[in-house]
Amino acid sequence: MSDHSEHHIVPKRVYFAVFATLIAMTWVTAWVSTVDLGRLNIFVALSIAIFKASLVILFFMHVKYGTKLTKMIVLAGLYWLILLLFIAMCDLWTRTWMGVPGR
Amino acid sequence: MASHVVAHKPAEHEPVNTTLRHHFASDEQQKDAATIGMWVFLVTEIMFFGGLFLAYFAYRQAYPAAFASASGKTNLWLGAANTTVLICSSLTMALAVHAASLGKKTLLVIFLVLTLMLGGAFLGVKAYEYHDKWVHHEVPGAHFECEGCDDAGHAPLFFSLYFGMTGLHATHMLIGFVILVILIVKAQKGEFTTKWYTPVEMFGLYWHFVDIVWIFLFPLLYLIDRSHTGLK
């Protein structure tokens, strides 16, 4: 009653390719931070981190070859994290819009 | 819902499967349940760290100057090197799971030991960094000082976040070490076969998750604004 769970063995070269990308990305993000991008700094750093994290999730954690349900659970987890961060930050960002203290 | 009951007994001649628990119908169902259970657990870990990440983003947005200069006090290249160490341990863990699925016992033990050592190296560097901050009084408390920091009044918040997040991450790694040692002992005794290596794979998921948390912690804590605080 569940779509086939993976018996699929991931070839070693995939692991090494992902490993090399991760290392490269680490040093790229470290170097990029020394360039003054002002407010863009955090977006660049976060997008690199998200890319690295998705590499680890898909290949090292076999989610790419996993069941549909596993993929759904991973997406749900990340969605709820974004929910928590985004909606709470909405309040913090808009606190000074009204110009009246405390409103 | 009256259902006419259909016999569903496993055929007698099947070899008795010792690792299959009584309430599962098949190996595959048990393995699948374990994987989903592990991922649901990792979702709770994501939300657990999520609370801290919200505190981080809230206070970084409120006190950008303090966070930029306080982040400058952390050692950038040591952090990058440490990230590399942790990614290596993630690789060796993945190769360990790979070896377990092919039934190569010795290779499995080697990779598990390598993962343990690389993890230990990572925590060693962290211990050094903590000590370095302790010496420079950069630990929030009575005699906290952050010379050369802009808005030093809010700097303790950054260091509270720094120690809070990396401390929680380190605690998860210590728990990982304990499980890793148990796995090494079991692997050495040859308990894992190609048909049943679920504990190794589940621990692999946990270890990669701990690595992902650090992948986010490194830029957020070390790389806030390195453009004019120089490459210390």
Add this chain to the structure above:
Amino acid sequence: MTLEPKSFQLFPEQASNFAPTVDALYTYMVVVSAFFSLLVAFLIVYFAVKYRKRPGQGIPAPVNDHSIGSMILEITWSVIPLGLSLVMFAWGASIMFHESRPPKDALSIYVTGKRWMWKIQHLEGAREINELHVPVDRDVKLTMTSEDVIHDFFVPAFRTKADVLPGRYTTEWFRPTKVGAYHIFCAEYCGTKHSGMIGTVYVLSAADYDAWLAHGSGEGSLAEQGESLFNQLGCANCHVKDGHGRAPNLYGAFGTKVDLSDGTSVRIDESYIRESVLYPQAKIVAGYDRIMPTFKGLISDEGMLKLIEYIKSLGNENGANAPARNLSMESPDLQKTGTMAVPMSEMKAPAAAKTTSTEKKQ
């Protein structure tokens, strides 16, 4: 006039401009809720009686008709309740927006919550504990802060309440419409004597209010006390009047937007002044360097209010002080709320301040 206990009531008195609208919204909600509660109660009782299992009634036949599902019915009892409740949303939102924008010329009063008492500070220097004297038919704006935990200034008769946060200012405003004495409650749990942190609002007629104000404390108005503190702490050495000092010119600066060194901009209000006094390097004005020492621990909350009041009173460029007292009652033409009531000094100041901070930049 003391606060004598009232006889049996269902509604607290309507003593402010918000009370009637809030009560009207409450009545609307009660009617809608009563309708739906009674409808559901009636349905389940009626069905329970009408379709009760008669003795000897056989096994129910398999049923797949409208009695087990109908899309139209589902849609109707989703859309209608949503429609009715969105009216509540819109009405409530409009009330809250009205409550969040104190009129410009409102009578400004400072409230400080401290574990288990309300310390109230009038601009003219009058200070009160757990009592608030306000004139009737005048907008009153409370700027509130707390010295320890979170409190909440709640006047049921005015239907308004706002949390009082430590480390921040919060605002609450109302226009009392009925002379009398009303309860003040602390509505956010704050410890042992949370239920003792109560007080009374005395709404006085215009004449009584002036008489009461006249015999206020003699230490001079808040702004004057602020000025002496301003000089005593040495702020005047850097914040020089004509703007050539090592720190931004504060004259006419209150209420204007100013550019910061990190490219963002901020409006100079009570919160920014408080933050810059306690954490001077958090938001440095563009063109200045980070030399201001912190005064954290040196200034009490009352002292901070006095400094703020003094900076507010620094009228325009040539140092003419805006009237430290609130717009006195005598000038009837300024009593009306709305744009007309904006005092002349406020009108000119923003333009002046803009030029000083820009010329500073070159």
Add this chain to the structure above:
Amino acid sequence: MITASPPVKETKNYLNNEKGIKSWLLTGDHKRIAILYLISVTAFFALGGVFASLIRLELATPAGDLLESNQYNKVFTMHGILMVFFFLIPSIPATLGNFLIPMMIGAKDLAFPKINLLSWYIYIVGGIFTLYVLLTGGVDTGWTFYTPFSTSYSNGYVIAAGLGIFINGFSSILTGLNFIVTIHRMRAPGLTWFRLPLFVWAHYATSAIMILGTPVVAVTLFLVVLERGFHIGFFDPAYGGDPVLFQHLFWFYSHPAVYIMILPSMGVISEVISTFSSKKPFGYTFIAFSSVAIAVFGFLVWGHHLFVAGQSIYAGLVFSVLSYIVAIPSAIKVFNWAATMYKGQVRLETPMLYALGFIGLFTVGGLTGIFLSSLGMDVHLTDTYFVVAHFHYVMVGGALLGYLAGIHFWWPKIFGRMYSSVWSKVSAALVFVGFNLTFFPQFLLGYMGMPRRYHVYPPEFQVFNVLSSAGASVLALGLILPAIYLTWSLKHGEIASANPWGATGLEWQTASPPITENFEVTPVVTTEAYDYSTQQEVVHVG
């Protein structure tokens, strides 16, 4: 009506197949763990009830003459903590959910039996922490632990209480994890999602909330403990920390937590209404999906607890409109239950009485929530007794009545005994009357402006408070009665058949009480859910 039934030959079932304390404390059987939970949850409920009666006694008079101020603060804090974390959240999922979900989906046990037992032990350890706090001096921060009071000014045992709830949180995380994996991967052949009983749908949604919300309150309380111990400055304004950030983190979990409390009850009510109307629930898919919708939307609305707390009004606007949208699935459920009774064969047995009581009171509770979702009205009503009345209508009128309906509905299945239907109907009536007399006057008190957590209040509020305290005694009596006649039924109750109520569902197709493996042979489901036409004649008429 209680007839001492003749001792029948003891058939082998999960209760008597193993004897001795070890067989209970080290069991892997989901049914035995459910009974362990039943006992501990009832104990904590009784303790919480004692504090409730203390509060009502104290508030009978305007002056504070029964308790000192800080004693009263500790009493209402303990009442809050015990009821919320140790009764309402675990009650139905851990007892009825643990017992029934494997049977309802035709499985032998939950996916991870050992983790299920671990969940109970974690619950007990959390309980021990809270009892330690209670015995050594209590905590006076309210169950909400608002900072900076809880971190810097309270002199109660905040650290121990915080750790107790932190640990207890993992118990509900593990229960949620177990349910999700079981429902996904261990359904009997032929049991598709839309043949699942609505009880299972409700618990699936509840487990999703447990998984996604509980960790956030765990880390929040952990930060409160750290802040109180080491002054790390997160929520302390002296260091630039923001107390409103604590409220965001706390309510991100605590609002979905109220859906953890109510959704399982909704699952029970769907089962009970359908069984005692002998009719397929009206709009099955709508009820099922409204459970999931409540779980998902429940995470978007927590800001309505912060309308006056210094949150920006624009965020308040968004939270207010979302709070109205999250109310719609609950409305759909209520209307669908009512419509289920249309053209049914309604039998007013005790579970049905509790279910009808649930629908009436939950509707009032839900609608008063609509009052509090509107910005302008919340400014006047928040932190007053209106809010206290609202959440008691939803928690006691909703969750507790749902729990009682469930206990009375599945009692024959769990223990194989019938209870006295006369006494149970009397107690249901007492609960209904006592509840309304206790909490309806509090709505009026709320609009009059009496604030929450007040130990001393102005004399003009006394009339309603005395009414409320009177009602509380009737409610207390109504709640003590079930404890008596249910334990009595264990020994002397009539032996129950496999399906005493003529209900559908796999759990009714095995013996009462069931064998350890639940089913001799794993059932195969071939028909739609709630098909009453295939029932044999109803054996037991009330």
